Amino acid sequence: MNRYAQRRARLRGLLGDEKGIVIFIGNVESAAQYADNCYKWRQDSNWLYYWGIDEPRFAAIMDLESGVDTVYADDFGIDDIIWMGPMPTVASLAQGAGAGKSGTYAGFCDAVKAALAQGRKVHWLPVSRWYNAVMLSSLLGVAPEQVFSAGKKGCALASEPLVRAVVQMRLVKDDEEIALLDSAAALGYNMHTIGRKGIRIGRIEQEIVGDMEGSTLAGGWGVSFATILTQHGEIFHCHSHANAIEPGKLLLIDAGAESNEHYASDHTRTYPTGGKFTPRQRDIYQIVYECNELAFNMTAPGVAYRDCHLAAVRHMLDRLGQLGLVNGDLDEMVSDGIGGLFMPHGLGHNMGLDVHDMEDLGEDLVGYDPGQKRSAQLGLGSLRMARKLVPGNVITDEPGIYFIPDLIALWKREGTDKGRVNYSKLEEYLEFGGIRLEDDVLVTPEGARRLGSKRLPISPDEVEQAMANDR
Ligand code: GLY
Numbered sequence: 001m002n003r004y005a006q007r008r009a010r011l012r013g014l015l016g017d018e019k020g021i022v023i024f025i026g027n028v029e030s031a032a033q034y035a036d037n038c039y040k041w042r043q044d045s046n047w048l049y050y051w052g053i054d055e056p057r058f059a060a061i062m063d064l065e066s067g068v069d070t071v072y073a074d075d076f077g078i079d080d081i082i083w084m085g086p087m088p089t090v091a092s093l094a095q096g097a098g099a100g101k102s103g104t105y106a107g108f109c110d111a112v113k114a115a116l117a118q119g120r121k122v123h124w125l126p127v128s129r130w131y132n133a134v135m136l137s138s139l140l141g142v143a144p145e146q147v148f149s150a151g152k153k154g155c156a157l158a159s160e161p162l163v164r165a166v167v168q169m170r171l172v173k174d175d176e177e178i179a180l181l182d183s184a185a186a187l188g189y190n191m192h193t194i195g196r197k198g199i200r201i202g203r204i205e206q207e208i209v210g211d212m213e214g215s216t217l218a219g220g221w222g223v224s225f226a227t228i229l230t231q232h233g234e235i236f237h238c239h240s241h242a243n244a245i246e247p248g249k250l251l252l253i254d255a256g257a258e259s260n261e262h263y264a265s266d267h268t269r270t271y272p273t274g275g276k277f278t279p280r281q282r283d284i285y286q287i288v289y290e291c292n293e294l295a296f297n298m299t300a301p302g303v304a305y306r307d308c309h310l311a312a313v314r315h316m317l318d319r320l321g322q323l324g325l326v327n328g329d330l331d332e333m334v335s336d337g338i339g340g341l342f343m344p345h346g347l348g349h350n351m352g353l354d355v356h357d358m359e360d361l362g363e364d365l366v367g368y369d370p371g372q373k374r375s376a377q378l379g380l381g382s383l384r385m386a387r388k389l390v391p392g393n394v395i396t397d398e399p400g401i402y403f404i405p406d407l408i409a410l411w412k413r414e415g416t417d418k419g420r421v422n423y424s425k426l427e428e429y430l431e432f433g434g435i436r437l438e439d440d441v442l443v444t445p446e447g448a449r450r451l452g453s454k455r456l457p458i459s460p461d462e463v464e465q466a467m468a469n470d471r
């Protein structure tokens with residue numbers, strides 16, 4: 001009760017002189033084929049953070065002037081009870097969330113309409129689901145498309161003071177949240193260990209995915225995002241798991257678990273399918289490993305995560321130069337964005353209740369300090385977390401090197417690299433695939449620590465040793 005009341009009191013404080021009402025719309029069940037056969041239930045994360053009620057079809061209003069918080073939902077009648085069992089009353093759930101008042105779901109719509117009719121300001125957050133969009137659209141009289149976040153830029157109509165206040169709060173995890181993130185990381189460790197132990201030549205990727213995901217359901221809420229397990233690591237969101245494990249390949253596993261309290265983990269490891277790296281695989285792997293370590297060792301309060309990204313890319317280009325893949329002045333290569341050919345994504349993102357925490361609120365407002373401008377370059381432009389770090393931030397550290405044949409061909413055709421890339425050498429890597437190594441990191445007052453009590457094997461020697469022990 002206190003947790004949610006205190007969070008809302010702090011939110012009120014951050015909203016300062018803002019007037020009117022703040023509305024929250026929780027998720028509803030979402031039909032997969034028809035209303036009685038739904039997608040897996042998942043509550044909205046902003047709702048969970050401020051109200052905690054893990055049930056569908058709830059809404060709430062914080063009145064900034066009267067100071068009253070009201071939770072709205074419909075009590076179960078006998079028809080609901082027959083099919084779903086008894087449920088605590090809405091009034092008691094509201095009380096558990098520290099709210100003084102409760103009402104019906106229709107009462108929520110009436111209250112919002114009444115506030116609008118009185119000319120009061122209605123503060124709302126961008127939504128991610130169509131039901132919530134249609135709901136907001138009908139209440140506010142704007143097109144449903146206008147209440148979603150448009151990727152990096154966010155949602156122009158949503159209340160910016162509210163978004164900024166929520167971001168400010170959720171960016172810094174308290175001790176209770178950190179304990180929950182540690183437990184999600186432990187689930188992730190277990191999930192990845194099952195994955196690694198399941199690698200055998202001839203097995204179908206799907207079999208490994210099933211074993212991994214089963215463990216997240218046995219120990220928590222399930223996966224925190226759709227598992228990536230692929231021998232085509234260069235395809236970032238490869239969600240096909242239909243291939244047999246082949247000898248001599250690299251298997252990239254990017255997967256996370258969600259705890260029963262809905263906190264996420266997100267780890268990536270890349271394994272040699274036969275248990276031993278080829279010399280070429282080991283060379284590239286070692287570079288990615290060094291970048292992961294370098295970024296982690298830089299991570300500390302006061303450091304902009306953008307600088308960790310740039311330092312990792314600089315080291316990557318330096319080491320790729322030693323392999324003869326690029327040549328040129330390092331600083332110029334970094335500022336010209338040559339790293340984007342090899343790592344066309346950012347070093348990391350915020351993590352918490354969402355694996356990409358608060359991405360629904362707009363990437364720039366979440367991951368960029370006022371005055372920090374997002375780059376347009378490939379790679380750096382995809383950096384979701386650029387901010388100056390503070391204790392309590394939870395971020396991923398996930399450098400990678402990928403050989404993407406179509407991208408290499410495009411750069412060669414268009415001369416994007418300005419003569420820095422040795423294409424005849426690079427074309428020897430067209431079948432290589434990709435490597436990413438990802439850890440979840442908490443910024444502490446002293447520096448940083450990785451979440452979870454155990455780190456998945458990561459150095460090339462540790463990986464080969466673990467795979468040998470697995471046999
Ligand atoms: N799995 C998505 C990510 O690592 O950001």
Ligand code: MN
Pocket residue numbers: 254255266267268438
């Ligand atoms: Mn990941």
Ligand code: MN
Pocket residue numbers: 266349396398438
């Ligand atoms: Mn990640």
